[in-house]
Amino acid sequence: MTDVRAYEPGADPDDVPRPGDAESYVEEPQVTVRVESRAEKPTVHATVTRLSDGERPPLIPSWVKNAQERKAVFAQAWGLFWYTVARQALKSPKYLIKTAFYAPWGVFRLVGRQVRWMWHPELTELEQAAARKTDLDRGPLIARQVGEKRKARVWVLTGEALVLTAAGGALWFLAPAWALWLTAVVLVPVLARFGRPADKPIIEHITLGRRFTRLTAEMVRDAVVALRLTGIKGPGDITFPPPGIHTDGPGWLARFELPPGLIASDVLEKRDRLSGAMRLPIDQVWPEVGPDHLAQVDLWVGFQPASKMGDPPWALARPDALTSVFDPHPFATDARRRPINISLFEINILMGGQPGAGKSYGARTFATIAGLDPTCELMIAEFKGVGDFLDMSELCTQYACGVDDEAFDIGEAIIDWLLAECERRGARIKKLRLTGEAPEGKITPELAARKGSGLHPIFVLIDEFHELLLNRKGVAEKAERVLRRGRALGIILVLATQIPDAKTIPSGITKCVSVRVCMSVADQVANDQILGTGAYKRGHSATMYRPKFDAGWGVMQGLERDGQTGKTYFPDPQTQAAIVERMRQLRGGSVVGQREERVKARNMLADVRQVIRQGEAGVPWDVLAERLAVLVPEVYEGVTGDMVREAMKRYDVFTESVKWKVDGEWRSLKGMRRVSLEQAETKHALED
Numbered sequence: 210m211t212d213v214r215a216y217e218p219g220a221d222p223d224d225v226p227r228p229g230d231a232e233s234y235v236e237e238p239q240v241t242v243r244v245e246s247r248a249e250k251p252t253v254h255a256t257v258t259r260l261s262d263g264e265r266p267p268l269i270p271s272w273v274k275n276a277q278e279r280k281a282v283f284a285q286a287w288g289l290f291w292y293t294v295a296r297q298a299l300k301s302p303k304y305l306i307k308t309a310f311y312a313p314w315g316v317f318r319l320v321g322r323q324v325r326w327m328w329h330p331e332l333t334e335l336e337q338a339a340a341r342k343t344d345l346d347r348g349p350l351i352a353r354q355v356g357e358k359r360k361a362r363v364w365v366l367t368g369e370a371l372v373l374t375a376a377g378g379a380l381w382f383l384a385p386a387w388a389l390w391l392t393a394v395v396l397v398p399v400l401a402r403f404g405r406p407a408d409k410p411i412i413e414h415i416t417l418g419r420r421f422t423r424l425t426a427e428m429v430r431d432a433v434v435a436l437r438l439t440g441i442k443g444p445g446d447i448t449f450p451p452p453g454i455h456t457d458g459p460g461w462l463a464r465f466e467l468p469p470g471l472i473a474s475d476v477l478e479k480r481d482r483l484s485g486a487m488r489l490p491i492d493q494v495w496p497e498v499g500p501d502h503l504a505q506v507d508l509w510v511g512f513q514p515a516s517k518m519g520d521p522p523w524a525l526a527r528p529d530a531l532t533s534v535f536d537p538h539p540f541a542t543d544a545r546r547r548p549i550n551i552s553l554f555e556i557n558i559l560m561g562g563q564p565g566a567g568k569s570y571g572a573r574t575f576a577t578i579a580g581l582d583p584t585c586e587l588m589i590a591e592f593k594g595v596g597d598f599l600d601m602s603e604l605c606t607q608y609a610c611g612v613d614d615e616a617f618d619i620g621e622a623i624i625d626w627l628l629a630e631c632e633r634r635g636a637r638i639k640k641l642r643l644t645g646e647a648p649e650g651k652i653t654p655e656l657a658a659r660k661g662s663g664l665h666p667i668f669v670l671i672d673e674f675h676e677l678l679l680n681r682k683g684v685a686e687k688a689e690r691v692l693r694r695g696r697a698l699g700i701i702l703v704l705a706t707q708i709p710d711a712k713t714i715p716s717g718i719t720k721c722v723s724v725r726v727c728m729s730v731a732d733q734v735a736n737d738q739i740l741g742t743g744a745y746k747r748g749h750s751a752t753m754y755r756p757k758f759d760a761g762w763g764v765m766q767g768l769e770r771d772g773q774t775g776k777t778y779f780p781d782p783q784t785q786a787a788i789v790e791r792m793r794q795l796r797g798g799s800v801v802g803q804r805e806e807r808v809k810a811r812n813m814l815a816d817v818r819q820v821i822r823q824g825e826a827g828v829p830w831d832v833l834a835e836r837l838a839v840l841v842p843e844v845y846e847g848v849t850g851d852m853v854r855e856a857m858k859r860y861d862v863f864t865e866s867v868k869w870k871v872d873g874e875w876r877s878l879k880g881m882r883r884v885s886l887e888q889a890e891t892k893h894a895l896e897d
């Protein structure tokens with residue numbers, strides 16, 4: 210059976226529930242209808258378990274709990290306060306003129322009021338009533354009482370006039386000038402207040418334009434109906450699952466369901482029309498695919514347009530910022546200004562978008578996370594040639610900038626070196642797997658941080674990657690191999706490109722990246738080239754972002770939530786400079802990864818002579834590396850056995866098997882024999 214109830218005209222339609230719908234809709238003017246099947250009535254159990262903790266609207270608004278947002282709200286309130294003070298100060302001459310004009314009127318009005326009080330109509334009415342009734346007994350009595358009252362009021366007024374005249378005279382003739390001024394300052398505005406017409410206040414209200422205050426179900430329904438999507442016949446087709454429309458961060462969140470046959474992307478791609486229908490700027494209206502299914506839309510509407518809110522502060526811009534590529538760190542914020550985190554380890558990133566979409570600055574946020582990890586080696590190749598990463602160049606073991614042969618050579622050399630490093634690291638990991646130190650066959654935070662392991666993280670950023678591929682044949686294939694192998698070996702690749710099509714960037718590369726960030730793109734094809742086939746259909750579309758105006762905004766795939774949208778942090782130039790300075794400070798002025806060069810510049814024969822002990826016929830390379838690091842840490846800290854072996858080759862000291870005791874057992878390990886060292890010393894002495 211169906212229960213149909215009409216609600217009182219004028220009742221707040223927002224308060225009227227529908228089944229499975231936390232909000233209501235008005236079908237005809239002023240009549241809201243609720244249709245509820247008894248069979249559908251939820252059980253007590255369903256009612257109490259309906260909303261899990263995470264789904265209930267928060268008791269305390271989330272911005273109050275979040276220190277960053279709290280600070281931002283207070284900063285805004287403070288800014289508004291000063292703005293109001295300044296605007297009123299500018300208007301103060303006008304207020305002075307108005308006060309001077311209305312104050313004399315105030316005097317007349319007050320005097321008039323006093324006189325009226327003396328001739329109070331109530332007294333006159335008493336007299337007239339007495340006369341009308343021709344009450345011979347009471348008439349004279351009343352007339353006498355009225356007369357007495359009036360006499361008393363005349364006395365009061367006379368006394369008042371005398372006191373005021375005396376006070377005025379005393380002030381004028383006896384009081385110091387400041388007292389006169391003070392009285393005027395207090396009295397004149399009061400008189401002006403009495404003198405001004407009721408509808409003309411002296412101090413005017415400051416209006417700050419139209420302010421959006423509340424998102425209602427009606428607004429949402431009307432706007433979605435206005436999109437004229439086939440399948441939506443009327444407002445009733447849009448339903449709101451619990452908990453309905455509520456505040457979420459600095460805005461309102463409306464989660465609604467579309468009728469069968471429609472999916473969220475149908476609404477998402479019409480974001481501009483949606484915002485137009487709501488009479489709000491486009492950067493105040495943020496539709497997303499809802500968390501439960503594809504026909505669910507999460508429409509977040511900010512209290513203000515995003516462009517007016519400013520960027521929230523970035524945790525990595527703090528003077529004590531310190532990161533680890535193994536831990537999650539923020540690189541962007543969503544429309545609700547919540548940070549979006551990423552753990553760079555075991556991740557490769559592809560960033561795509563049209564010119565001006567914000568790719569380079571977006572890629573920089575990842576470089577910032579890597580740069581603030583003092584164990585992470587940096588390599589940056591930027592084929593735009595404008596020096597977007599010039600300030601970080603000194604921290605990099607490899608840096609290229611330009612669109613010339615020299616830059617492409619460096620780019621190619623980076624890929625070649627990474628491929629060889631994959632080999633070296635693979636062999637190291639294999640060894641460590643045998644000893645149980647790399648159980649999953651990949652780098653652990655402990656191994657990465659261990660001095661001399663040769664497994665520190667390496668972060669490589671290639672901006673305008675398509676330029677390298679177009680100019681150096683064969684790099685694509687090598688890059689694909691690096692992407693495949695390097696992930697577990699601590700090699701993190703970030704590739705930014707304007708042209709992600711299959712001709713320019715082979716699908717092998719796009720398929721190997723685990724995180725994709727699609728910034729403003731022109732159409733569905735480009736969108737799916739970056740985010741993967743079918744992304745657009747699933748509602749993950751970056752076509753709604755405009756280059757330049759929505760720079761930094763993008764849709765992300767491969768993070769905790771697929772299709773997550775957000776805007777990368779964009780610190781001002783001073784903050785950026787401070788961040789780079791912090792990186793430098795954390796790295797102690799040295800360049801992580803540049804040990805080979807320093808080792809090469811050293812007389813290693815002399816150093817090795819010092820660490821080889823009496824009675825040792827040979828020493829394994831790894832042991833030599835450890836001893837050298839103790840002997841001259843500023844040079845050898847972080848060197849590996851492999852590095853020592855490579856460095857000793859230039860003295861013609863080659864690898865041999867040496868007997869070494871490991872855990873009480875003699876083993877044959879790769880290392881250097883004392884005899885080879887002595888021969889090299891003799892040769893070196895003769896040459897000198």
Ligand SMILES: Nc1ncnc2c1ncn2[C@@H]1O[C@H](COP(=O)(O)OP(=O)(O)OP(=O)(O)O)[C@@H](O)[C@H]1O
Nearest residue numbers: 563564565566567568569570707760761777778779
């Ligand atoms: N997160 C952001 N917030 C605000 N503005 C941004 C953001 N990122 C970039 N911008 C602005 O957009 C402009 C273009 O950014 P960027 O150079 O990163 O774009 P791009 O996609 O790399 O462009 P191109 O492909 O032409 O090199 C920047 O100069 C900056 O003013």
